Amino acid sequence: MTTRRALILAAAAAGAASPALAQDRRRGGRSLMIALDYVENFLGRADVAAADRTLDPNIVVNTGLSPQGPIRGLAAYKPIFLDFHGAFPPVDPASPMKIIDAFDVRDRAVVRFHFRARHTRGYFGLSATNREILLDETHVMRISRGKVVENVVSATNLEFEMLMAPVLTPLILR
Numbered sequence: 001m002t003t004r005r006a007l008i009l010a011a012a013a014a015g016a017a018s019p020a021l022a023q024d025r026r027r028g029g030r031s032l033m034i035a036l037d038y039v040e041n042f043l044g045r046a047d048v049a050a051a052d053r054t055l056d057p058n059i060v061v062n063t064g065l066s067p068q069g070p071i072r073g074l075a076a077y078k079p080i081f082l083d084f085h086g087a088f089p090p091v092d093p094a095s096p097m098k099i100i101d102a103f104d105v106r107d108r109a110v111v112r113f114h115f116r117a118r119h120t121r122g123y124f125g126l127s128a129t130n131r132e133i134l135l136d137e138t139h140v141m142r143i144s145r146g147k148v149v150e151n152v153v154s155a156t157n158l159e160f161e162m163l164m165a166p167v168l169t170p171l172i173l174r
């Protein structure tokens with residue numbers, strides 16, 4: 001095993017992002033920088049200024065946070081996301097996101113991350129459980145004129161889905 005590979009495996013085992021990811025971030029284009037700003041600061045820290053800086057006013061977001069369908073527009077998206085973030089704040093506010101992978105190609109950016117959250121307040125009618133959950137998400141974004149105009153969220157959030165199943169199932173399986 002090469003020394004570099006051993007270092008990457010050791011870093012991964014310790015929960016750190018790989019050196020290769022750090023290098024990819026430095027090489028990423030403008031689309032990646034916008035996407036990472038959005039993910040780390042709006043999604044990770046609920047920084048509304050980051051949303052205003054990185055998201056188009058007419059953004060379309062396909063996410064499980066809206067069981068009825070895509071969220072259309074920044075004005076609609078911000079309160080939906082902030083409600084979620086308020087109910088599921090990060091376990092470690094100083095370091096809420098662990099970026100697993102990130103890359104861009106022209107006007108597309110993809111970011112996969114882990115976010116550990118704690119259910120501290122009611123959400124969609126489900127009372128707070130104080131349960132810690134892992135959100136494992138991949139966001140595929142389209143960037144235009146320096147803003148995210150579309151975000152398709154793909155998630156393996158089984159803990160969240162099982163926790164929320166009693167209240168979300170009737171909204172999804174009509």
